[in-house]
Amino acid sequence: MKNKWAIILGCSTGHGAAISKQLASEGYGIIGFHLDRGPIKKQAQALEKEIHSLNEGKVKFWNENAADKETMLIRVQEIKSLIKDGYVKLLMHSIAFGSTTNFFQPSPVKQRQMDMTQHVMAHCLIYWAQALLDEGLLLKGSRVLGLTSEGSYKAMEGYGPVGVSKASLEAVVRQIGWELGNKGITANTIQAGITATRALTKISDNWEEWVEETKKRNPMKRLTTPEDVAGLVSLLMSDKADFINCSTIFCDGGEHRSI
Ligand SMILES: NC(=O)c1ccc[n+]([C@@H]2O[C@H](COP(=O)([O-])OP(=O)(O)OC[C@H]3O[C@@H](n4cnc5c(N)ncnc54)[C@H](O)[C@@H]3O)[C@@H](O)[C@H]2O)c1
Numbered sequence: 001m002k003n004k005w006a007i008i009l010g011c012s013t014g015h016g017a018a019i020s021k022q023l024a025s026e027g028y029g030i031i032g033f034h035l036d037r038g039p040i041k042k043q044a045q046a047l048e049k050e051i052h053s054l055n056e057g058k059v060k061f062w063n064e065n066a067a068d069k070e071t072m073l074i075r076v077q078e079i080k081s082l083i084k085d086g087y088v089k090l091l092m093h094s095i096a097f098g099s100t101t102n103f104f105q106p107s108p109v110k111q112r113q114m115d116m117t118q119h120v121m122a123h124c125l126i127y128w129a130q131a132l133l134d135e136g137l138l139l140k141g142s143r144v145l146g147l148t149s150e151g152s153y154k155a156m157e158g159y160g161p162v163g164v165s166k167a168s169l170e171a172v173v174r175q176i177g178w179e180l181g182n183k184g185i186t187a188n189t190i191q192a193g194i195t196a197t198r199a200l201t202k203i204s205d206n207w208e209e210w211v212e213e214t215k216k217r218n219p220m221k222r223l224t225t226p227e228d229v230a231g232l233v234s235l236l237m238s239d240k241a242d243f244i245n246c247s248t249i250f251c252d253g254g255e256h257r258s259i
Pocket of ligand 1: 013034035095149194198200
């Protein structure tokens with residue numbers, strides 16, 4: 001394994017944690033960002049330690065807002081010194097953040113909430129890709145990946161702002177892949193099915209009902225797991241995936257095909 005690194009925005013739990021572990025077990029260096037307090041902060045520290053033992057210590061986590069541009073620019077310089085002659089094989093957006101509300105009733109979304117959700121869940125990936133490219137850290141074979149959901153094209157209770165940000169993320173990723181494809185850098189979104197993570201429990205009070213309905217609806221009769229998604233990310237790291245670009249790849253057992 002050459003000196004290849006993955007930057008995981010949203011590394012501490014759910015999809016980001018599973019991707020970090022999977023790639024570390026394959027020898028990738030892991031740079032992770034998360035935003036946690038209390039017991040989840042401790043969980044993140046334990047995960048960083050676990051990764052340390054998986055990939056000979058090539059790991060650094062920062063517990064801070066990865067969407068803050070000033071912080072990001074400082075960290076990019078630190079990342080450059082950390083990975084030395086290596087490069088960023090993967091820039092992964094796996095942040096779950098945002099206002100879970102409707103546009104009108106019972107609690108109309110505010111402009112500040114919309115703007116923040118858009119920035120953290122979609123736009124910040126543009127600035128990360130720009131900064132890494134400027135520093136020569138994204139090279140031929142590098143991947144930019146984002147995680148989308150059915151909510152990018154379906155309306156759902158409490159998913160207004162996040163749904164808009166998922167449509168945005170897909171557009172952001174498509175444009176990154178379109179502009180950087182001539183350098184051999186690809187960008188894609190993965191559409192995960194319903195996954196029982198912390199983020200899911202925050203979208204709706206009825207999330208347990210949602211889980212049961214999804215199990216019935218899914219052709220494979222189960223939920224998506226973070227490990228399913230981590231497996232796909234691992235496949236996409238292969239040179240054999242070099243020509244997959246500007247696409248949305250489904251990792252949901254066929255859930256999106258089912259009513
Ligand atoms: N869970 C699902 O059903 C599902 C389905 C499809 C897509 N997704 C998407 O997958 C992605 C990951 O979500 P998850 O389900 O693994 O949730 P999760 O809550 O388990 O993980 C979210 C991660 O984001 C981090 N985070 C939040 N705000 C941050 C910020 N400002 N800066 C840095 N880190 C921040 C958290 O610390 C955590 O590491 C999200 O984009 C989500 O929309 C989830």
